[in-house]
Amino acid sequence: MLAPSTYVPPTLTRVSTERLRSEAATAFNAFVKAAKAGGVNVRAVSGYRSYAQQQSLYHDYVLRYGQETADTLAARPGHSEHQTGLAMDIGNSNGACALQACFADTPVGRFAASEGWKYGFIIRYPAGAQAITGYTYEPWHLRYVGKELAGSLEAWKASNPADLGALERYLGLEDAPDYVP
The missing domain is CATH 1.10.287 (Helix Hairpins)
Incomplete structure (x- = not known):
C-alpha cells in the first residue's frame, strides 16, 4: 500500500492528456512512436x-x-x-473494445502484447491469471517495469506457461489477497 494517501510520484510528465513518471513517459512515447511506424495508433487512456x-x-x-x-x-x-505513475491504460484511436477483453484482438492490443516488453511495459493482468493477480484480464493495462525486467519476464513466460505470465509468479510473490470475509 502506498503511504500516505497524499503520495504523488516526484517526476510526473505529460503524455498526451495523461501523466506518467518521467522514465515511464519516455518509454511510452517510444512505444507509441514504434506502433505508429507500424501503422498502429495507440491512445493514452488513463495514466497517473x-x-x-x-x-x-x-x-x-x-x-x-x-x-x-x-x-x-x-x-x-x-x-x-x-x-x-508507472501504469497506463491504452486504447485504440477509434475506441474499439475500450476496456474490454476483446481489446487484445485489436491492432493496439496485439502490438502491446507482442512489442510492449521491448519498451519496458508488461500487460500486468494477463488472461487466466485472476486468481494470481486478483484482477480480471486487462489487456489494455500496461505497467512499466523497465526494459531489463520486461525482457526477463518475456523470456521466463516461454518456459513457465502454467504461470500465465503473472508478475507475482515471476517474482515469487504470494497470490493476490482474497478480500471476501
Whole structure:
C-alpha cells in the first residue's frame, strides 16, 4: 500500500492528456512512436491517478457492481498501480473494445502484447491469471517495469506457461489477497 494517501510520484510528465513518471513517459512515447511506424495508433487512456481519483472510481464500482466484483475491476484506494505513475491504460484511436477483453484482438492490443516488453511495459493482468493477480484480464493495462525486467519476464513466460505470465509468479510473490470475509 502506498503511504500516505497524499503520495504523488516526484517526476510526473505529460503524455498526451495523461501523466506518467518521467522514465515511464519516455518509454511510452517510444512505444507509441514504434506502433505508429507500424501503422498502429495507440491512445493514452488513463495514466497517473491520485488517491482521491482512485477512491472515487472504486466507490463508483462498488455502488454499481458490489464490493466483491469491484475488487476484481479496480484497486482499492492506495493500492492502485496508477498512483505510482508507472501504469497506463491504452486504447485504440477509434475506441474499439475500450476496456474490454476483446481489446487484445485489436491492432493496439496485439502490438502491446507482442512489442510492449521491448519498451519496458508488461500487460500486468494477463488472461487466466485472476486468481494470481486478483484482477480480471486487462489487456489494455500496461505497467512499466523497465526494459531489463520486461525482457526477463518475456523470456521466463516461454518456459513457465502454467504461470500465465503473472508478475507475482515471476517474482515469487504470494497470490493476490482474497478480500471476501
